[in-house]
Amino acid sequence: MSGLTDFQGAGKQFRSDDTDDIYGDTLREECGVFGVLGHEDAAALTALGLHALQHRGQEAAGIVTYDDNEQFRSERHLGLVGDHFSSAETIKRLAGSAAVGHVRYSTTGEPALRNVQPLFAELDGGGFAICHNGNFTNGLTLRRQLIRDGAICQSTSDSEVVLQLVARSRQPKIVDRFIEAIKQMEGAYSLVALTRKKLIGARDPLGIRPLVLGDLNGAPILASETCALDIIGAKFIREIENGEVIVCTSGGIESYFPFGRRPARPCIFEYVYFARPDSVVGGRSVYDVRRQMGAQLARESHVDADVVVPVPDSGVPAAIGYSQESGVPFELGIIRNHYVGRTFIEPTQSIRTLGVKLKHSANRAQIEGKRVILIDDSLVRGTTSLKIVQMIRDAGAREVHFRLASPPIRYSDYYGIDTPVREKLLAARYNLEEMRAFIGADSLAFLSIEGIYKAMGLEGRDNENPQFTDHCFTGDYPTPLTDLSDDVEFRKPPRLVEVG
Numbered sequence: 001m002s003g004l005t006d007f008q009g010a011g012k013q014f015r016s017d018d019t020d021d022i023y024g025d026t027l028r029e030e031c032g033v034f035g036v037l038g039h040e041d042a043a044a045l046t047a048l049g050l051h052a053l054q055h056r057g058q059e060a061a062g063i064v065t066y067d068d069n070e071q072f073r074s075e076r077h078l079g080l081v082g083d084h085f086s087s088a089e090t091i092k093r094l095a096g097s098a099a100v101g102h103v104r105y106s107t108t109g110e111p112a113l114r115n116v117q118p119l120f121a122e123l124d125g126g127g128f129a130i131c132h133n134g135n136f137t138n139g140l141t142l143r144r145q146l147i148r149d150g151a152i153c154q155s156t157s158d159s160e161v162v163l164q165l166v167a168r169s170r171q172p173k174i175v176d177r178f179i180e181a182i183k184q185m186e187g188a189y190s191l192v193a194l195t196r197k198k199l200i201g202a203r204d205p206l207g208i209r210p211l212v213l214g215d216l217n218g219a220p221i222l223a224s225e226t227c228a229l230d231i232i233g234a235k236f237i238r239e240i241e242n243g244e245v246i247v248c249t250s251g252g253i254e255s256y257f258p259f260g261r262r263p264a265r266p267c268i269f270e271y272v273y274f275a276r277p278d279s280v281v282g283g284r285s286v287y288d289v290r291r292q293m294g295a296q297l298a299r300e301s302h303v304d305a306d307v308v309v310p311v312p313d314s315g316v317p318a319a320i321g322y323s324q325e326s327g328v329p330f331e332l333g334i335i336r337n338h339y340v341g342r343t344f345i346e347p348t349q350s351i352r353t354l355g356v357k358l359k360h361s362a363n364r365a366q367i368e369g370k371r372v373i374l375i376d377d378s379l380v381r382g383t384t385s386l387k388i389v390q391m392i393r394d395a396g397a398r399e400v401h402f403r404l405a406s407p408p409i410r411y412s413d414y415y416g417i418d419t420p421v422r423e424k425l426l427a428a429r430y431n432l433e434e435m436r437a438f439i440g441a442d443s444l445a446f447l448s449i450e451g452i453y454k455a456m457g458l459e460g461r462d463n464e465n466p467q468f469t470d471h472c473f474t475g476d477y478p479t480p481l482t483d484l485s486d487d488v489e490f491r492k493p494p495r496l497v498e499v500g
């Protein structure tokens, strides 16, 4: 077993009550963060912002507010934003003109209430609430050191480590304490924190995860994606830069660059799958980039056919691009049922397969007797593609050609995307022909690495200084992976399991 595998296994055990595959199926989203300072509707705006970011995490949601009477208020739930933060009473309870919020999909620490963010602590000098999108690659190592030094961790999430480090810092100012804490962290993070007077945002030195600054009638907003600004009618100001710490107070906004300046290396997977298509990430429309990925795919691996059919939801923009480039008509040959939850949260493989069936159905009238090109954004374990190919054949297709608008995913992620262990990634196990045989398609092709960079508007990948974090495809991890250790301590499950 490789170290990579061990670490992922450790994460899984650490996270859950054990059973087999609950966390190992498809790609799962990552988290979404939101913050606002100096607006009378802070809680309502945060709830709306989180609702727009719901695609980034459906496991849990939480909001912490602060009012000027020295009171922080916190409400955190397992489940969706709309189920817990849409009533007037809830919003009223969360009084205050400043708020931070989080939607979670766990990468470290099980999906239990104690790990739901914002995490809050009473520090010397006042309360401190923190929200984290990403994953620390030395979080387990630091956590163990902290516990040895006497820290009483209230959660099992990596994000709490920052809180613990801020609490221990002897710097006089909260911003310096925060900077001292994040300087000890490795991996990926977009953080949003709230103190009595400050809304603080930070992006890791490479800017792996996204974070933007907006403005609503003078109130600063921090959010994972621009779609969270759009929903509340806030103006997009700019992206938080890689390695930037931004501090918003009633007196204005200040920026710090504690890591110096260096080129950014954001995660390319935000464009492939995670971000919402109406968001603008790194100055690029996500929808447009996905369409370009589809167009490039058509240039690289076109096959004669009658119809281009997307695998909804996230395959749609790429399929439009493929159709436009190839001239093969686009049709909604698969209909997605919007009342079905995500397949990956199903507890067993058999129920998950059933869930996948409930999610998609063939639009027979558009399929029967036709040569079909199916377009999806990515292939992880192959559960979706296997089922979809069979479904399209059953609907009477003459030929089924599968095309993926991203390169094969061969490596696990440690930066906030919860991909399965390596040996469950189809492309890590099989070559192209074996994958084709596995999913039962007549032909199979992926976008090339150079092609995905071209779709981003670049000449190609700069192998000396890659423009994006693309380890899922290349295995090129841009930060140390300190927690990839053979140390069995990491594999211990949480000692306390919350059962109610």
Ligand SMILES: O=P(O)(O)OC[C@H]1O[C@H](OP(=O)(O)OP(=O)(O)O)[C@H](O)[C@@H]1O
Pocket: 025, 026, 027, 273, 311, 312, 313, 314, 315, 343, 376, 377, 378, 379, 380, 381, 382, 383, 384, 385
């Ligand atoms: O190879 P697999 O293991 O089946 O995983 C790949 C699938 O998972 C993702 O979709 P998902 O169902 O998560 O969400 P979507 O509806 O947003 O496309 C992705 O878009 C692929 O369709």
Ligand SMILES: NC(=O)CC[C@H](N)C(=O)O
Pocket: 029, 030, 031, 032, 104, 105, 106, 107, 108, 109, 115, 132, 133, 134, 135, 136, 157, 158, 159, 416, 417
């Ligand atoms: N997907 C994420 O961004 C997760 C954030 C954090 N690592 C957690 O597990 O809560």
Ligand SMILES: [Mg+2]
Pocket: 311, 312, 313, 314, 315, 376, 377, 384
């Ligand atoms: Mg999909």
